[in-house]
Amino acid sequence: MSEPTIVYVPGDAGASSLGADRVASAIVTFARSHGRRIEMIRNGSRGLYWLEPLVEVVTPAGRVAYGPVQPGDVPELLAAGLLDGAAHPLRLGDIETHDWLKSQQRLTGARLGVVDPAGIDDYIAHGGYVGLSTALTLSPVEIVKMVTQSGLRGRGGAAFPTGIKWQTVHDQNAAQKYIACNADEGDSGTFSDRMLMEGDPFALIEGMTIAARAVGANRGYIYLRVEYPHAARALAKALGVARERGYLGENIRDSGFSFDISVRLGAGAYICGEETSMLESLEGRRGEVRVRPPLPAIKGLFGQPTVVNNVVTLATVPVVLARGAQFYQDFGVGRSRGTIPLQLAGNVKRGGLVERAFGLTVNQLVYDYGGGTATGRPVRAVQIGGPLGAYLPESEFDTPLEYEALSAKNALLGHGGVVVFDDSVDMARMARYALEFCAVESCGKCTPCRIGSTRGVELIDRILSDHGSRTTDLALLDELCDTMFNGSLCGLGGMTPFPVRSAMKHFRNDFERRGDIPG
Amino acid sequence: MQRVLPSIPDPSEPGCILSEHTAKVLRAVEHAIHRHTGEAGPLLEILHAVQHELGCIPPEAVAPIAAALNLSRAEVHGVVSFYHHFREAAPGRYVVQLCRAEACQSMNARATEFRARQLLGVDYGGTTRDGRVTLESVYCLGNCACAPAMMVNGELHGRVTPERFVEIAAEWGVGS
Numbered sequence: 287m288s289e290p291t292i293v294y295v296p297g298d299a300g301a302s303s304l305g306a307d308r309v310a311s312a313i314v315t316f317a318r319s320h321g322r323r324i325e326m327i328r329n330g331s332r333g334l335y336w337l338e339p340l341v342e343v344v345t346p347a348g349r350v351a352y353g354p355v356q357p358g359d360v361p362e363l364l365a366a367g368l369l370d371g372a373a374h375p376l377r378l379g380d381i382e383t384h385d386w387l388k389s390q391q392r393l394t395g396a397r398l399g400v401v402d403p404a405g406i407d408d409y410i411a412h413g414g415y416v417g418l419s420t421a422l423t424l425s426p427v428e429i430v431k432m433v434t435q436s437g438l439r440g441r442g443g444a445a446f447p448t449g450i451k452w453q454t455v456h457d458q459n460a461a462q463k464y465i466a467c468n469a470d471e472g473d474s475g476t477f478s479d480r481m482l483m484e485g486d487p488f489a490l491i492e493g494m495t496i497a498a499r500a501v502g503a504n505r506g507y508i509y510l511r512v513e514y515p516h517a518a519r520a521l522a523k524a525l526g527v528a529r530e531r532g533y534l535g536e537n538i539r540d541s542g543f544s545f546d547i548s549v550r551l552g553a554g555a556y557i558c559g560e561e562t563s564m565l566e567s568l569e570g571r572r573g574e575v576r577v578r579p580p581l582p583a584i585k586g587l588f589g590q591p592t593v594v595n596n597v598v599t600l601a602t603v604p605v606v607l608a609r610g611a612q613f614y615q616d617f618g619v620g621r622s623r624g625t626i627p628l629q630l631a632g633n634v635k636r637g638g639l640v641e642r643a644f645g646l647t648v649n650q651l652v653y654d655y656g657g658g659t660a661t662g663r664p665v666r667a668v669q670i671g672g673p674l675g676a677y678l679p680e681s682e683f684d685t686p687l688e689y690e691a692l693s694a695k696n697a698l699l700g701h702g703g704v705v706v707f708d709d710s711v712d713m714a715r716m717a718r719y720a721l722e723f724c725a726v727e728s729c730g731k732c733t734p735c736r737i738g739s740t741r742g743v744e745l746i747d748r749i750l751s752d753h754g755s756r757t758t759d760l761a762l763l764d765e766l767c768d769t770m771f772n773g774s775l776c777g778l779g780g781m782t783p784f785p786v787r788s789a790m791k792h793f794r795n796d797f798e799r800r801g802d803i804p805g
Numbered sequence: 806m807q808r809v810l811p812s813i814p815d816p817s818e819p820g821c822i823l824s825e826h827t828a829k830v831l832r833a834v835e836h837a838i839h840r841h842t843g844e845a846g847p848l849l850e851i852l853h854a855v856q857h858e859l860g861c862i863p864p865e866a867v868a869p870i871a872a873a874l875n876l877s878r879a880e881v882h883g884v885v886s887f888y889h890h891f892r893e894a895a896p897g898r899y900v901v902q903l904c905r906a907e908a909c910q911s912m913n914a915r916a917t918e919f920r921a922r923q924l925l926g927v928d929y930g931g932t933t934r935d936g937r938v939t940l941e942s943v944y945c946l947g948n949c950a951c952a953p954a955m956m957v958n959g960e961l962h963g964r965v966t967p968e969r970f971v972e973i974a975a976e977w978g979v980g981s
Contacts, residue, residue, distance in 0.1 A: 304964065474908045477949055512853075550850065554889035554943070573888070633912055633952075637950030673906065
């Protein structure tokens with residue numbers, strides 16, 4: 287009997303949201319009824335979301351892709367010979383030669399959509415666990431040094447040098463230390479953590495293991511948002527396999543080093559993406575922000591020294607260990623070293639994951655990759671870095687997507703999400719929404735955030751109504767932003783002024799209409 | 806986890822003053838506590854387990870959880886009420902979460918929201934009178950390249966235009 291034909295249909299949440307599960311089961315049913323042996327692998331997404339569900343078939347000539355495949359297309363596609371890579375209008379050929387993908391520099395996301403997320407052998411065959419093997423031959427200090435030299439900075443938003451954080455935890459004298467992975471990816475327009483956890487969960491596990499080895503921790507937690515059930519399943523599966531194969535647990539790979547990871551679910555609070563609030567939540571309390579100092583690196587989870595890193599950061603660590611600090615350092619510009627998985631989202635024709643060395647401009651991302659808006663109307667603005675990120679008008683689209691250049695424009699890269707808006711967007715409404723969101727998600731601990739956000743919503747309503755003096759109220763709104771920026775305990779209250787002020791600055795006209803209270 | 810819950814009386818026994826409902830809640834609590842005994846900081850895990858079993862965290866669950874964890878009832882209630890995910894009353898058969906965040910707004914999620922509220926006749930937080938559908942808002946489902954996004958009982962949907970919403974709602978038996 288011949289070998290079964292291998293078929294890949296993403297099990298990624300985004301692909302599933304477009305019908306991938308039904309496509310997969312339709313293919314299985316067809317193959318069975320036609321006596322054709324297939325092996326169905328539910329891979330991650332390669333991140334070309336406008337082509338999802340993207341089906342790939344392994345042929346003697348390599349992987350052949352078809353997309354976007356709707357469940358209704360399956361009978362016709364299979365009759366046309368999809369399982370042999372035959373011609374069809376939906377046939378894309380080798381997807382890796384597609385310009386959109388070929389032009390990328392995938393380091394962190396190299397295995398996304400390529401491997402079976404539940405298969406540790408597949409992971410190893412594609413370069414997995416080389417980083418940990420290297421780490422196990424090095425001393426903890428040498429690992430920390432390598433990460434520092436790579437220039438890797440926290441990809442969750444704060445962009446703090448990872449190696450320096452690890453050094454601090456390493457230097458603490460404590461019987462118990464923790465690795466806490468922040469997988470509370472709450473920023474609108476971001477999904478790279480989700481894609482990695484669903485499509486390449488072993489990379490995160492390996493990264494956490496290396497971190498543990500470097501700082502002397504034996505316990506890790508992944509704080510996963512409850513909105514990500516697909517990621518929860520993928521992680522549970524991968525953690526089980528890693529334990530079974532001796533990559534987690536007691537005496538990992540006979541090294542004498544022990545480490546294990548548990549997944550803890552969040553409960554729908556945006557604020558828990560803030561690291562100290564996340565630690566409170568992990569300890570089973572209300573996710574209220576802690577006053578710093580002490581830093582989590584000194585007094586973190588359960589009062590012990592804790593490395594808090596985001597998913598992308600930790601999943602990048604194996605690349606640094608496997609290929610060297612210099613290799614990683616060679617990508618990027620200025621003080622933004624390495625690559626950044628940008629997430630192109632919102633009103634865009636070709637949205638998805640674009641991993642490139644730092645320095646790509648907004649123009650290149652939105653037009654070259656994105657192809658403009660999905661609605662076909664002109665682009666009016668992008669919001670970079672989630673709900674606390676600034677809005678940029680088209681005149682600023684030559685700004686490179688790296689930490690310092692954005693900072694100079696009073697903007698931020700955050701977690702790398704870029705949301706595109708067409709010319710129908712009402713920017714006063716978006717500014718109001720930013721404050722409304724802050725009011726809903728504020729933990730309530732500090733006054734500027736708790737009260738300021740609500741007062742801000744009221745102010746914008748008054749500015750847009752016929753009541754009050756607009757000039758005075760706009761000045762007052764700016765002052766309120768100043769108070770929130772300077773007086774809030776954490777980034778939620780402190781950064782909500784970014785979208786508000788950038789909207790006021792670049793889209794002033796939207797605040798100067800009469801008699802329109804957005805609802 | 807020092808204290809142990811008192812044994813739960815059987816409501817079917819003559820003279821038992823415990824209602825069937827309370828007994829069910831207590832059993833769920835006991836089960837959840839038992840499962841997470843020995844874990845550090847287990848309150849959220851216990852609440853997730855209770856909500857998973859009962860669909861919500863009923864007010865009767867608070868006191869026994871507090872007792873088992875050596876916390877005050879106020880502390881447990883404070884946690885339940887802090888997190889958007891935890892609810893105190895059971896939802897409808899279909900929990901429909903519409904994303905209201907920026908990426909979805911850029912694809913006119915407001916039109917979908919409007920259609921959803923109109924079709925279901927409820928606002929956010931509301932449940933249809935027949936107990937079939939609960940409508941909730943959510944801020945980002947991580948499906949921002951396929952906006953507007955919606956989650957129904959854990960199943961994610963993308964590109965949910967008002968028309969698509971009506972089609973999906975028909976699968977729940979809602980519509981004309």
